[in-house]
Amino acid sequence: MQSTASHAHTSATDSSHGHAHHEPGFFSKYIFSTDHKVIGIQYGVSALLFLLFGFFLMLAMRFQLANPGKPVPLVGPLLEKVLGEDMAKAGVMGGDLYNSFGAMHGTIMVFLAIVPVLFGAFGNYVTPLQIGAPDMAFPRLNMASFHAYFLGGVVMIASFFTPGGAARSGWTSYSPLASVTDLVNRFDGQTYWLMGMVLLITSSLLGSVNFIATIIQLRCRGMSWMRMPFFVWAQFVTGFLLLLAFPPLEAAGLMQLMDNLFGSSFFLPQGLVVSGSPLQVSGGGSPLLWQHLFWFLGHPEVYVLILPAIGIVTEVISNNIRKPLWGYKSMVYSVMSIGFLSFIVWAHHMYLTGMGTKVATFFQTTTMMISIPSVIILTALFISLWGGSIRFNSASLFALSFLPMFGIGGLTGLPLGFNASDIFLHDSYYVIGHFHYVVAPGTMFAVFAGIYYWFPKITGRHMNELLGKLHWAGSLFFMNCVFAPMFIQGFKGMSRRMSDGGTTYFGLGVDPGVLKLNNMIFWSAIGLGICQIPFIINFFSSIFMGKRAASDNPWQATTLEWSTPTPPPHGNFLQEPVAYRGPYEYSVPGAKSDFSPQGDKN
Amino acid sequence: MSLKAFHIVFVAASVILMAFLSGWSFLAYQETHSTEYLVWSLCAASSVVGLVIYGRFFLRKLRNISFL
Amino acid sequence: MEIPYTYKARPDTGLYNAKVGIWLFLASEIMLFGALFSAYILLRVSAPVGFWPDVALAWPRGLLNIPIGTFNTAVLITSSVTVVLAWAALKMNNFARFRVYMVITVLCAFAFLGIKSFEYNDKFSHYVIRLQDGKALTGHIEVDGKHPRFWNFSDQWSVAKLAEQKVAKIKVEMDPERDVHGHVKAHGSHDHEVREVAVSDIVFMGSYTPATHPFFAVYFLITALHGLHVLGGALVLGYFAFPGAKMWKSNPEQFINRIEVGGLFWHFVDLVWIFLFPVVYLL
Ligand code: HEM
Ligand SMILES: [Cu+2]
Numbered sequence: 035m036q037s038t039a040s041h042a043h044t045s046a047t048d049s050s051h052g053h054a055h056h057e058p059g060f061f062s063k064y065i066f067s068t069d070h071k072v073i074g075i076q077y078g079v080s081a082l083l084f085l086l087f088g089f090f091l092m093l094a095m096r097f098q099l100a101n102p103g104k105p106v107p108l109v110g111p112l113l114e115k116v117l118g119e120d121m122a123k124a125g126v127m128g129g130d131l132y133n134s135f136g137a138m139h140g141t142i143m144v145f146l147a148i149v150p151v152l153f154g155a156f157g158n159y160v161t162p163l164q165i166g167a168p169d170m171a172f173p174r175l176n177m178a179s180f181h182a183y184f185l186g187g188v189v190m191i192a193s194f195f196t197p198g199g200a201a202r203s204g205w206t207s208y209s210p211l212a213s214v215t216d217l218v219n220r221f222d223g224q225t226y227w228l229m230g231m232v233l234l235i236t237s238s239l240l241g242s243v244n245f246i247a248t249i250i251q252l253r254c255r256g257m258s259w260m261r262m263p264f265f266v267w268a269q270f271v272t273g274f275l276l277l278l279a280f281p282p283l284e285a286a287g288l289m290q291l292m293d294n295l296f297g298s299s300f301f302l303p304q305g306l307v308v309s310g311s312p313l314q315v316s317g318g319g320s321p322l323l324w325q326h327l328f329w330f331l332g333h334p335e336v337y338v339l340i341l342p343a344i345g346i347v348t349e350v351i352s353n354n355i356r357k358p359l360w361g362y363k364s365m366v367y368s369v370m371s372i373g374f375l376s377f378i379v380w381a382h383h384m385y386l387t388g389m390g391t392k393v394a395t396f397f398q399t400t401t402m403m404i405s406i407p408s409v410i411i412l413t414a415l416f417i418s419l420w421g422g423s424i425r426f427n428s429a430s431l432f433a434l435s436f437l438p439m440f441g442i443g444g445l446t447g448l449p450l451g452f453n454a455s456d457i458f459l460h461d462s463y464y465v466i467g468h469f470h471y472v473v474a475p476g477t478m479f480a481v482f483a484g485i486y487y488w489f490p491k492i493t494g495r496h497m498n499e500l501l502g503k504l505h506w507a508g509s510l511f512f513m514n515c516v517f518a519p520m521f522i523q524g525f526k527g528m529s530r531r532m533s534d535g536g537t538t539y540f541g542l543g544v545d546p547g548v549l550k551l552n553n554m555i556f557w558s559a560i561g562l563g564i565c566q567i568p569f570i571i572n573f574f575s576s577i578f579m580g581k582r583a584a585s586d587n588p589w590q591a592t593t594l595e596w597s598t599p600t601p602p603p604h605g606n607f608l609q610e611p612v613a614y615r616g617p618y619e620y621s622v623p624g625a626k627s628d629f630s631p632q633g634d635k636n
Numbered sequence: 637m638s639l640k641a642f643h644i645v646f647v648a649a650s651v652i653l654m655a656f657l658s659g660w661s662f663l664a665y666q667e668t669h670s671t672e673y674l675v676w677s678l679c680a681a682s683s684v685v686g687l688v689i690y691g692r693f694f695l696r697k698l699r700n701i702s703f704l
Numbered sequence: 705m706e707i708p709y710t711y712k713a714r715p716d717t718g719l720y721n722a723k724v725g726i727w728l729f730l731a732s733e734i735m736l737f738g739a740l741f742s743a744y745i746l747l748r749v750s751a752p753v754g755f756w757p758d759v760a761l762a763w764p765r766g767l768l769n770i771p772i773g774t775f776n777t778a779v780l781i782t783s784s785v786t787v788v789l790a791w792a793a794l795k796m797n798n799f800a801r802f803r804v805y806m807v808i809t810v811l812c813a814f815a816f817l818g819i820k821s822f823e824y825n826d827k828f829s830h831y832v833i834r835l836q837d838g839k840a841l842t843g844h845i846e847v848d849g850k851h852p853r854f855w856n857f858s859d860q861w862s863v864a865k866l867a868e869q870k871v872a873k874i875k876v877e878m879d880p881e882r883d884v885h886g887h888v889k890a891h892g893s894h895d896h897e898v899r900e901v902a903v904s905d906i907v908f909m910g911s912y913t914p915a916t917h918p919f920f921a922v923y924f925l926i927t928a929l930h931g932l933h934v935l936g937g938a939l940v941l942g943y944f945a946f947p948g949a950k951m952w953k954s955n956p957e958q959f960i961n962r963i964e965v966g967g968l969f970w971h972f973v974d975l976v977w978i979f980l981f982p983v984v985y986l987l
Contacts, residue, residue: 168706252721292914701792
């Protein structure tokens with residue numbers, strides 16, 4: 035119903051201008067485009083910019099942790115000028131500033147960088163192509179989704195400049211802390227955060243409805259469920275996670291907004307005392323309620339961060355091993371079970387809230403259950419490598435190193451999932467290490483793999499292999515130098531939230547050795563940043579000067595996106611595509627080449 | 637699920653609500669002995685009957701429309 | 705290539721795109737309202753003793769006007785019936801009848817909203833006053849001979865503000881006595897008895913707004929969100945009845961689909977109320 039209207043519109047303008055090929059103007063082509071590929075690129079570019087911004091926030095924090103109380107080099111004076119003396123006196127990062135950088139680093143990375151790049155960018159660009167669809171089912175909703183996302187990002191960034199600074203209660207915004215950060219100015223950073231979140235939730239709602247509807251309705255002829263590339267399956271499940279897990283956070287966000295603006299007490303218990311004076315509220319609310327609602331989103335959300343990444347890795351690996359994927363079906367069933375189970379594990383983030391041992395046992399059990407399908411997927415990918423003639427290019431190197439990195443992330447999750455060991459590890463640097471192993475060398479590597487892999491389809495040119503391999507080797511090395519020490523710090527009991535890097539915790543002058551690691555982490559983070567320079571150069575120069583892709587299918591891949599012209603035109607396919615076979619038919623005995631594309635009849 | 641099917645679900649939910657309201661008012665009547673509650677209870681009960689009759693009429697009228 | 709199945713059903717799923725879309729959207733709406741209802745249950749169950757239900761007032765019993773709520777329920781059920789009949793009329797090719805039913809639906813929606821705002825108004829200008837001796841009064845108040853109006857926020861009174869303005873006494877126009885189910889007692893004091901209260905006796909005073917009790921916070925949040933859905937639905941259905949009805953000429957099949965999608969949304973909104981009414985009014 036969306037599309038007919040918009041098509042009617044274009045044809046009307048065409049005829050009124052009197053020539054057949056009316057070129058759309060800049061705005062309708064790049065800003066108000068309804069083409070899923072343009073929207074995908076819009077998402078990709080904005081998300082990568084947010085990613086860079088989030089990275090810089092982290093660098094500043096890391097400097098502070100390694101050198102507590104020293105002025106931040108280079109940007110210190112700027113911080114003081116822009117954010118005011120309260121925040122960064124003489125360029126030294128104050129506690130409040132550290133907290134708001136921490137909260138915003140998490141928020142930006144999760145909601146404005148990783149999800150948009152996986153779901154918004156790769157999902158938008160690749161999914162319709164892989165199922166042989168001309169576009170998304172609701173192109174105008176797709177555009178609205180991007181606009182809501184962008185606006186949400188603007189609100190989040192704007193919050194840095196409000197009096198009192200951006201939100202500073204962690205990316206989890208636990209109440210009552212989040213409701214009492216600024217009792218005078220109720221329109222504080224936290225309120226901005228909540229409004230930004232409402233926009234982002236709207237965006238992901240529109241996006242997920244669109245993705246699921248597209249995958250159900252627009253699969254081309256012959257594209258049965260079990261012939262869908264695994265990437266599409268991952269997007270499909272992710273869509274459901276976003277669709278069903280985000281609304282409770284929206285509900286919670288509205289409640290916290292009411293607490294902030296209208297003085298209600300959804301999350302404020304009775305008898306709350308803030309800096310020595312009792313809070314003038316009715317009380318009677320429940321702080322635990324916020325945590326339940328937040329983690330009901332929060333845990334599915336972490337699978338939103340990883341499933342599409344596994345999807346990308348599967349595509350890249352299957353193409354570069356030149357043999358069929360091992361256990362495609364078990365992977366599909368696993369991803370479905372993960373989707374289902376991820377809705378019933380959320381309280382493993384809350385073992386220490388005193389919610390009761392019976393509840394904790396239940397969530398401990400489900401948490402162990404969800405590791406099973408995760409391990410099945412990882413195992414299937416590892417076994418697939420066996421006996422393959424692996425091509426080592428930048429894309430496949432990133433995809434291959436994803437496997438062990440994600441493995442470390444997942445395995446370190448198990449001790450967190452048992453409540454006995456989590457009592458010790460909770461809220462320590464160990465947790466930070468755990469999930470960063472999943473998201474940074476995990477998901478981010480998949481994103482890089484995806485960029486190197488699909489770049490020729492999007493631009494018609496390859497990225498430079500030498501720079502790509504430099505980027506890979508440096509990133510792999512420094513990622514591990516950044517995150518592995520955090521496990522050690524966590525075991526020593528270092529809290530994840532201290533702006534002085536743990537000095538207070540261990541006592542002044544006492545250094546059990548782990549504080550020195552802060553220095554190592556800082557310099558490794560700088561190294562990691564430097565290793566992204568080849569990528570940035572490579573990315574921009576290859577758009578214009580990269581080696582031209584030899585054909586529409588330079589990687590000799592099988593899935594449908596490679597049977598389109600390069601780059602795919604509006605409407606994607608020249609003739610109606612048909613899927614004749616499964617997605618990963620490589621080295622089929624008797625076939626004339628080592629790959630049999632889905633769209634080729636014989 | 638088509639609008640037709642959803643309407644049936646909706647009417648069923650309304651029937652349950654009215655039955656609940658009827659029971660609730662009756663309990664209130666037993667506690668307070670105020671006849672107003674009894675009247676409420678009877679009204680709610682009769683709307684249960686009314687809704688069921690309507691539901692059957694609806695099904696007959698839209699016989700030819702699919703449930704999907 | 706055109707996007708397929710925009711209004712024709714896809715053979716293997718039996719659905720057109722918009723129907724898949726609206727059901728997915730409704731699934732997420734179920735999660736939204738489901739979370740709010742669960743929050744209500746959790747807050748109520750885990751509230752401190754004597755807080756909910758309130759010791760002095762048996763809150764939330766008797767806070768909301770059940771006859772009005774029931775009437776509004778009937779209004780919404782009617783509107784759901786008429787929206788289906790409007791759709792059925794189109795299916796039977798009777799456009800005039802469609803329009804009549806659709807107009808009734810939209811009128812019902814606005815009637816609902818009108819009644820709701822009457823209820824809101826009543827709440828905002830109501831006060832609860834807790835006294836030193838543990839008793840509590842409810843009713844409209846009069847300060848310096850003036851009745852505060854809810855739409856004027858500077859007119860909201862609290863103990864702190866009374867003290868600040870050096871008010872010594874206020875008048876309370878008491879609510880009639882109610883039984884445990886919220887009904888006005890047959891033999892209680894019916895006439896709006898006016899009582900004078902010394903400010904020094906007051907421990908707490910607040911209007912029926914979210915800040916006064918979590919029940920009001922829950923009540924206003926859920927009903928306001930529901931009200932926004934009613935408003936949105938009414939605007940869309942109204943659009944279909946008049947300007948959007950042009951499509952009946954150009955593409956009747958798609959127009960019928962639009963009415964069905966609109967009707968599905970409308971049914972969902974009404975279904976939320978079917979849950980909401982017993983949960984916040986009766987229990
Ligand atoms: C399958 C194995 C996994 C298990 C058993 C697991 C378990 C856990 C547990 C129990 C916690 C809470 C720790 C605490 O606060 O004390 C946690 C935290 C976390 N996990 Fe995992 N996890 C797994 C995989 C993942 C994946 C795939 C991601 C995806 C990105 C992820 C992201 C996170 C994040 C972001 C947090 C920290 C949230 C916070 O407190 O800020 N985990 N994990
Ligand atoms: Cu989790």
